[in-house]
Amino acid sequence: MRHSILFTIFFTLGISTYACAQSAPAPQTTPSPPQPEIANIRLPMGYIPNVQFAPFYAAQDFGYFSDENIAIEFDYSFETDGIALVGANNLQFTMASGEQILLARAQGLPVVYVMVYYHDYPVGVVAFPDQNLKTPADLKGKKIGLPGLFGANYIGLRALMKVGGVSEAEVTLDSIGYNQVEALISGQDQAVVIYANNEPIQLAAQGYTIDLLKVADYVQLASNGLVTNEKTLAENPELVRRMTRAILRGMNYVIQNRDKAYEICTKYIPGLTESDERVQREILRATVEYWQAEKIGYSDPSAWQNMHDLLLEMGLLQQALPIDQAFTNQFINP
Numbered sequence: 286m287r288h289s290i291l292f293t294i295f296f297t298l299g300i301s302t303y304a305c306a307q308s309a310p311a312p313q314t315t316p317s318p319p320q321p322e323i324a325n326i327r328l329p330m331g332y333i334p335n336v337q338f339a340p341f342y343a344a345q346d347f348g349y350f351s352d353e354n355i356a357i358e359f360d361y362s363f364e365t366d367g368i369a370l371v372g373a374n375n376l377q378f379t380m381a382s383g384e385q386i387l388l389a390r391a392q393g394l395p396v397v398y399v400m401v402y403y404h405d406y407p408v409g410v411v412a413f414p415d416q417n418l419k420t421p422a423d424l425k426g427k428k429i430g431l432p433g434l435f436g437a438n439y440i441g442l443r444a445l446m447k448v449g450g451v452s453e454a455e456v457t458l459d460s461i462g463y464n465q466v467e468a469l470i471s472g473q474d475q476a477v478v479i480y481a482n483n484e485p486i487q488l489a490a491q492g493y494t495i496d497l498l499k500v501a502d503y504v505q506l507a508s509n510g511l512v513t514n515e516k517t518l519a520e521n522p523e524l525v526r527r528m529t530r531a532i533l534r535g536m537n538y539v540i541q542n543r544d545k546a547y548e549i550c551t552k553y554i555p556g557l558t559e560s561d562e563r564v565q566r567e568i569l570r571a572t573v574e575y576w577q578a579e580k581i582g583y584s585d586p587s588a589w590q591n592m593h594d595l596l597l598e599m600g601l602l603q604q605a606l607p608i609d610q611a612f613t614n615q616f617i618n619p
Contacts, residue, residue: 324524327358329367329379331436331509333463334359334554336569337483339546340576342553344535353527359553365435368512372396377517378528382406382437383507383592384601386611391602395515398612400529400582402536403508403575405501408441411469411485412476418496421449421503428457430465430474437509438478441500443599448503482571490564507584507592507612508575522616529582529616536576543573582617 330338341359344350350357360367367379368386372394386398412418416427424446431438446453461468465477466487479485481499488495500506511532513525539546547566551557557565589608596602 321354321523321527323354323356324377324527325356325358326378326528327360327376329360329362329364329370329376331362331364331367331380331382333361335483336547336550336554336557336565337480337572338553339539339550339569339572340532340535342535342549343538343546344531346549346552347535347538349531349534353531355527355531363436368394368396371512371514374514374516377513377521377524379512380509381512382440382509383589383612384437384440384596386507386512387593387596387606387608388601390606390611391604396512397515397518397610398507398510398512398584399518399525399616400511400532401508401578401584402510402532404578404585405575406437406441406444406504406506406508407480407482407501407575408437408444408478409481409485409497409499410442410445410476410478411465411488411495411497413469414494414496416475416496418476418498421445421498422451424449424476424498425451425455427475428459429476429478430459430461430468431478432462432465433460434458438480440596440601441506442478443601444500444504444506444595445498447595447599482575483568486567486571487564490561490567504595505585505588505591506595507588510584518613525616533582533617536581539569540573540576540581543569580617584612584614 338359345357364379364381364385367376368381368389370376371379372389380402383398386396389396410418410424410429412427417423429442431442433439446456459468459474461474465479465484468474469477469488470493477484481497485495485497511529518525547569589612593602593606593608597605
């Protein structure tokens with residue numbers, strides 16, 4: 286009898302358990318958000334392969350771009366070429382200096398600057414001490430070598446000339462490509478326009494004493510950064526966010542790991558292992574200072590206003606532009 290009672294209890298519990306199992310809802314699973322399609326990005330850099338691009342090389346090496354479903358190709362053509370391609374929507378992104386965005390928009394090209402790369406304008410002019418280049422006014426009468434009458438080098442020179450009250454008719458401009466160091470040493474030019482984090486270090490390493498005028502010591506201007514166009518912003522803002530996020534991760538890595546970043550650069554820069562390592566590491570150190578800021582990637586509106594006003598004064602802009610349409614800070618946060 287006792288066995289019958291126990292059997293009845295266990296049988297009843299089994300039926301109840303089975304019924305509960307049958308009626309219990311299936312566990313809910315949250316579907317993974319769809320991954321964006323791979324974006325194939327060709328990025329004009331505006332300069333030759335160089336340690337100044339270490340954040341891009343780090344972002345590529347550590348997979349920061351691939352994490353954002355971006356397949357990137359570095360293109361080392363001139364920044365003016367990149368601006369034209371992005372303005373025509375033939376490419377989505379380019380690297381360019383602030384003045385190029387304003388000049389392009391004045392010509393109807395809908396380019397927009399979305400992330401600062403250099404927080405200070407890196408252009409300067411160097412000369413040997415016998416040229417007595419102490420202030421921008423001392424540029425008067427000099428033969429000055431520069432890559433060409435375009436880009437940040439040319440605008441930076443014109444900014445210094447404006448500060449010094451020197452007209453273009455009072456100097457001789459010599460378009461020499463990226464051979465500033467050689468042109469100065471050989472005596473081809475009395476002064477050369479350079480990036481302050483590059484050629485002055487090369488000259489010092491060769492034992493030369495130089496005088497250096499930095500644009501940033503005289504005026505704060507919108508400098509190099511990442512540029513897209515209005516169509517990309519309107520139709521694919523998430524791609525812009527992914528692109529800036531990958532680059533900013535690279536910048537932060539290099540700032541914190543300069544020596545390791547240098548080793549990564551050797552994979553991307555032809556001939557770097559045969560060059561003077563001490564000089565190249567010093568160039569990287571100097572460049573890191575241009576990336577560091579309270580808020581990395583953030584555009585200072587006053588720098589844009591200064592650039593705009595300078596271009597107007599120089600006659601490179603014929604009329605005022607709405608500068609708030611030329612740049613945005615909405616994509617620099619993760």
